[in-house]
Amino acid sequence: MWKKVYQTFNHLPDVEKDKFIRALERDKTSIKSDIAKFISNIRETRFSEGLGCVHCGSTAVVRHGKYRGRQRYKCKDCFKTFNDMTNTPIGGTHKPHLWLQYIELMVEGYTLPKIVKRLNIHISTAFYWRHKVLNAVRSIGDSVLQGVIESDETYLLESMKGSKHISHRKSRKRGGVAPERGISKSQVSILVAMDRNGNIISRKNGYGRTTASEIESVLGDFIDSSSILCTDTATNYKKFAKLKKLPHETINARKGIYVRKHIYHIQHVNSYHNQLKRWLDRFQGVSTRWLDNYLYWFRFLQLNKKLPFEEQINSLLLGCCRGSNYATIEELRAA
Numbered sequence: 001m002w003k004k005v006y007q008t009f010n011h012l013p014d015v016e017k018d019k020f021i022r023a024l025e026r027d028k029t030s031i032k033s034d035i036a037k038f039i040s041n042i043r044e045t046r047f048s049e050g051l052g053c054v055h056c057g058s059t060a061v062v063r064h065g066k067y068r069g070r071q072r073y074k075c076k077d078c079f080k081t082f083n084d085m086t087n088t089p090i091g092g093t094h095k096p097h098l099w100l101q102y103i104e105l106m107v108e109g110y111t112l113p114k115i116v117k118r119l120n121i122h123i124s125t126a127f128y129w130r131h132k133v134l135n136a137v138r139s140i141g142d143s144v145l146q147g148v149i150e151s152d153e154t155y156l157l158e159s160m161k162g163s164k165h166i167s168h169r170k171s172r173k174r175g176g177v178a179p180e181r182g183i184s185k186s187q188v189s190i191l192v193a194m195d196r197n198g199n200i201i202s203r204k205n206g207y208g209r210t211t212a213s214e215i216e217s218v219l220g221d222f223i224d225s226s227s228i229l230c231t232d233t234a235t236n237y238k239k240f241a242k243l244k245k246l247p248h249e250t251i252n253a254r255k256g257i258y259v260r261k262h263i264y265h266i267q268h269v270n271s272y273h274n275q276l277k278r279w280l281d282r283f284q285g286v287s288t289r290w291l292d293n294y295l296y297w298f299r300f301l302q303l304n305k306k307l308p309f310e311e312q313i314n315s316l317l318l319g320c321c322r323g324s325n326y327a328t329i330e331e332l333r334a335a
């Protein structure tokens with residue numbers, strides 16, 4: 001590949017050769033300064049409350065020389081060393097410049113084969129990086145919904161994509177149809193709930209028709225007690241509302257009622273379902289095992305879609321670094 005380019009290069013007049021070399025140098029320095037900016041952003045976000053040890057939380061941290069051009073720190077309490085990226089998805093990689101491009105492609109929602117082609121990395125690396133980022137984003141967790149809360153489920157066909165053994169049923173061709181009519185145990189339920197301030201919860205919540213206790217396990221801790229729940233007329237939600245002692249507005253679409261009192265409806269949630277399914281189509285079946293990661297990915301894109309592209313990248317980057325740091329602190333608190 002490069003030899004072809006080199007041959008063409010050799011045929012250029014000297015002036016053009018000079019221009020070409022200068023352009024290459026410019027690209028190289030701009031990649032370097034992008035990476036420097038990227039690392040300093042991560043540092044400021046992770047240590048926004050002051051420099052602390054990423055292993056034990058101690059603030060007795062000193063600078064400890066440089067390794068591979070990166071600042072290292074040492075903790076005087078646990079004696080461990082770390083750098084700005086330790087314990088983030090980017091920590092330990094020798095290819096930070098690829099990471100930057102990788103995050104960009106994630107904001108654009110690229111599929112793995114496309115990423116492999118663009119970045120010339122192995123598909124298993126691309127897969128591993130994706131879930132490293134998504135696990136970190138997921139570990140930030142959900143925020144509490146308040147006020148008018150719309151909630152409803154949508155269903156996807158269960159997918160064992162990527163699993164070698166399918167024991168409980170015959171394997172099905174990609175995009176196949178469910179064996180039974182209506183909602184069956186071969187369908188995965190996705191619960192989406194959102195308030196009118198733009199907070200969204202979107203999680204996998206079991207197989208077949210959703211039960212009140214499944215709703216409770218996904219939403220239970222994330223609903224402010226002064227909220228008003230807005231759903232269809234399904235009994236699972238009636239039970240759930242009663243359990244949480246929430247005022248409950250039900251929408252009976254079968255009777256042609258879509259909005260009540262000009263304000264209570266579930267149209268935001270239903271439109272979210274449609275967009276989510278359309279977005280998931282590109283992956284040609286997402287393994288049920290990884291579904292939550294994809295749901296958090298889509299949620300991230302939705303929450304940030306009004307930001308300029310550069311800021312979306314930054315937000316994903318910092319989100320995934322902040323997330324892993326947060327998880328470490330949580331683990332410490334639990335210990």
Ligand SMILES: [Zn+2]
Nearest residue numbers: 053056075078
């Ligand atoms: Zn420490």
